[in-house]
Amino acid sequence: MDSVVVATTPLARFQFCPACGSEAVESGTPPQLVCRACVFHLYFNPAVAAAALIVDEQERLLLLCRGREPRKGFWALPGGFIDIGERVEEGLRREIREEVGLEPTAFDFVASFPNSYPFKGVTYPVLDLFFETRVEGVTVVMDAEESSDHKWVGRKEINLEEIAFPSLRGAVAVWLGRSG
Template structure:
């Protein structure tokens, strides 16, 4: 990420423990902290919504609605904003957190470590026409029975783990 120290210009900048840039010449430190991201299993009661990614990473693969939490936002706020941006739809505040997993998100030669928080909400009667997709980010929408999802079709490891956790979560709840 850094070839030169942003403070003094030294070429001695070091990346320590996969989290901190440090310059031994001037003492500059920058922590490349984990970013928060959200995903949501939006269920109709029978099917869940999966989005087709329109850009890399994992272009063409399936993903859940959601994305990075912006500075100054909480996870719920970030998830609602992402649903409005990606789907043109505000799901309201009634999410349930059911899982969290670490993830790796490679973007433009920078690897971001993320902490992905997964929520669920059930909204009976949803149809594809209820959404206005952000075409730059979303290549399509699919309504899929959760048990029919193939893990290899999903964009990220954390999403694969979240779908598995969702299936277990609903089994425990008797759904």
Template sequence: MTTESNPIESVYRFCPRCGAESRDVGSVPFRCHSCQFSLFFGPVAAVGGLVVDAEQRLLLVRRSRDPGKGLWGLPGGFVDRDENVEEALAREVIEETQLVVTSSKLLMTGPNQYNYQGVVSPVIDLFYLCEVADSTVINLAADELDQFVWVQPGPEYLESMAFESNRRAVEFWLASLKRR
């Protein structure tokens, strides 16, 4: 596995439309001088669910694969093509935990970067506060997750989050509890 980290625009050495070699590798947007094709490398959308139980404890899941193997996070993932954000949230939560989202409310959004095998893509994260039908039965997707906890997360969890954006969302949620 590579430890190298390259912004996505730096790996586009050839035009995806006509195959011409780029004169300006790393430029945003990518502009082909041969066919005039442009690619803007806009952020992809990702969702995260802050699933809270009746005791106001948050569900954290531990990742069993990279990126972030062995670290904590929130159920979530990328929004698929032809899917709205709320559908993606419900799909990701059920895929990862088998929990059925019954209601969700947008908590916060923020920019992020996703490093996958050394290529870094821009992401816009949308975090939702979620209620689920039955929080007592969780079945984790074994290919993605290996443990879960219901907690009021303190430093031991916040400092062991797989993604900085997840940590910021959890901290935002914790601060909102104090404002009540």
């Protein structure tokens, strides 16, 4: 027997119907848990996350050095998951406040990329939304739990290889393409 725990989708972890307890559950399309013993259907959708490309008056991008795994030591953008019932703008403003102590006023949509988030043996599908926000004369106050360092990087100095995750890399590439 292979003892390696392989991360799996949330849907694949259901062995019984959470409503009636029957084992007569199957997966449907679009991704959903369907119980053949009762009427229960449970749809699976991506979690929504948002991240900010914070740009200063010198056209420099704010990057944060990840202080924890995965991809510790690589560079990322401030952001996080959006709560149920929350506007993306509110959730992103909250994450930016917590992570870098800034209060952005406006967001411009840049790009979206599908992503995934492995957590305790389950890989959650995620949709990352990226927004540009502009700030002037600011002091970054970082959350030391999240990030070990920060830097403002000019457009020509950005190295996509040192960006932590493919979706972040994609968003920075789109931003470089449209603002270059």
